[in-house]
Amino acid sequence: MSDLIGNLAGEGGRVLVGALAAGLVDAVKKIPTLWRREGTAAEERMEVELHRSAGELAASQEGDSGEVRARTAIVWETRLRDLLATYPEAGAELTEILAEMQREHSIRPSAVQHVTASGRQSQAQGVIGGSIYNYGSTRLDSPAGHAQDKDDVDPGDRDNGQSA
Structure with missing residues (x-):
């Protein structure tokens, strides 16, 4: 696997979790569309996972938010890395989605x-x-x-x- 895929997946996981932790669920709504290459069921499954991650992050705001954020970022980084390893052409689309999220919502990795x-x-x-x-x-x-x-x-x- 190339460093480019690993770096892009890592950035994607961090930006995605940053948006979810900030309550910007609508900002990440395009992320599940990356899985359309694997079929409608995969895209729908990722949408459910996205909402589950948002719920976990919202529930963790009280105490262990750092641990939950780190774990959630790793999970999404792994999902994105697996997707990009199978469908490298999804990298350009992920890059555009991340750039759009950062432009429209001032989301930056911390x-x-x-x-x-x-x-x-x-x-x-x-x-x-x-x-x-x-x-x-x-x-x-x-x-x-x-x-x-x-x-x-x-x-x-x-x-x-x-x-x-």
Whole structure:
């Protein structure tokens, strides 16, 4: 299987689940039509599966939504990968459906980045979509060697840019 099929199926699963989680069931109504190549019964089955996925995602908004979203995305990615492996020509149609969904509903795959900065005066940076996010310690050492927040420092203890 080509990387193109895997990447397209992965993006399809993520965008589809993002739309369903946002309650945009109408936005994904064209997805089941991709299975028309396997017959009306397959197309109808995918429509039922789509509504079932929407229901599971809606029910999970309270607690375990991350786990349900991940599982649902994997299920749809697998379905799309199997379809594209059998019918590669469906890739162009899937690409158009995804582009239409993203244009009309501003659906974008999300990015999550975990950045850890630990230790005294440590800093870390993360980049998402070209924006740089800086994370770091805002603590200063007091004369006694005890760390304290910079906002808690007595103004008389600060240099304030003046030399003695």
